[in-house]
Amino acid sequence: MTPATRMGLSIGVATGLYGLSFGALGVAAGLSIAQTCALSLLMFTGGSQFALVGVISGGGTWPSAITAASLLGVRNAVYGVQLNELLRPRGSGRLLMAHLTIDESTATAVSQDEPADQRRGFWVAGLAVFVFWNLATFIGALAGESLGDPKAWGLDGAAVAAFLGLLWPRLRGRSAFEVAALCAGATLVATPFVPPGIPIILAGAIAVLVSWLRHRRDVATARVTA
Amino acid sequence: MSTWIGIGIACLVAYVTKLLGYLVPETVLDSPPIRTGSAAATVGLLTALVVANTFASGQQLVLDARILALLAAAVALTLRMPFIGVVVVGALAAALARMAGMA
Numbered sequence: 241m242t243p244a245t246r247m248g249l250s251i252g253v254a255t256g257l258y259g260l261s262f263g264a265l266g267v268a269a270g271l272s273i274a275q276t277c278a279l280s281l282l283m284f285t286g287g288s289q290f291a292l293v294g295v296i297s298g299g300g301t302w303p304s305a306i307t308a309a310s311l312l313g314v315r316n317a318v319y320g321v322q323l324n325e326l327l328r329p330r331g332s333g334r335l336l337m338a339h340l341t342i343d344e345s346t347a348t349a350v351s352q353d354e355p356a357d358q359r360r361g362f363w364v365a366g367l368a369v370f371v372f373w374n375l376a377t378f379i380g381a382l383a384g385e386s387l388g389d390p391k392a393w394g395l396d397g398a399a400v401a402a403f404l405g406l407l408w409p410r411l412r413g414r415s416a417f418e419v420a421a422l423c424a425g426a427t428l429v430a431t432p433f434v435p436p437g438i439p440i441i442l443a444g445a446i447a448v449l450v451s452w453l454r455h456r457r458d459v460a461t462a463r464v465t466a
Numbered sequence: 467m468s469t470w471i472g473i474g475i476a477c478l479v480a481y482v483t484k485l486l487g488y489l490v491p492e493t494v495l496d497s498p499p500i501r502t503g504s505a506a507a508t509v510g511l512l513t514a515l516v517v518a519n520t521f522a523s524g525q526q527l528v529l530d531a532r533i534l535a536l537l538a539a540a541v542a543l544t545l546r547m548p549f550i551g552v553v554v555v556g557a558l559a560a561a562l563a564r565m566a567g568m569a
Contacts, residue, residue: 309480316483322507325504329488393561397534401538406512407509410512419506428517
């Protein structure tokens, strides 16, 4: 197994198990088992699914539940641009890639150096999360709340560790550290003021802006020196 | 709105959102801002995912067992543990912290 494959599989198992919690919450919110499973199969973006079920279980209307879920999903469009730039997919394969475009598959792909590993990382992580997330949703919906809280097993800690593990090798050089520090600060500052999911887009935008300004400064310096 | 219609609309919006990025033409992908920004965007997005998954609970910032998962994972990475080991260490740290009574 290549490192990209191992990363994709481990992140798939760790994240997929969280589906147990989603399945139980979906049924607790008043959805049927089929409706809960349909969300995992067809929406397949965890944050949005939790938001939708959270609004419904809190007595919210469907329009507000759809809005909350859709806002949380906006970052997937940004991921799509990045994966499109990186992997240059063509034809109808893009339709399936789009469905598997989530935090985990994007993070695994972009953290690889070689194009073949980036592609492998995307597909292994995307498919592994898809399989485990849907299986776990079904089991969680059947079992209801008798399974207990997956937080007690530290599954949210596994997600934190996985994302840090993907970021770690990227933190080479001063400019990467600066971008990381700036984006960490921006995420913390933005979190209380905007809906969940939006701080991640803001951080991405800030990173692109900083690198573009740097690029222009470097070009200008080169011109002056020349 | 019936539940199934609500689910259908929400899933359709989610899918179209995901598809949008793949419809951006190559000429735009090859433009200088996108090309120079791509590596930085990777660092920015991964950093934001780490920070959001560690400190955010909805729109609130909280300090709970996840901070120990972050620290334990950083130690594991410094010791050059393989990726799966880092993930397990993170889960263990959070689980142990919760067993000890942390939120």
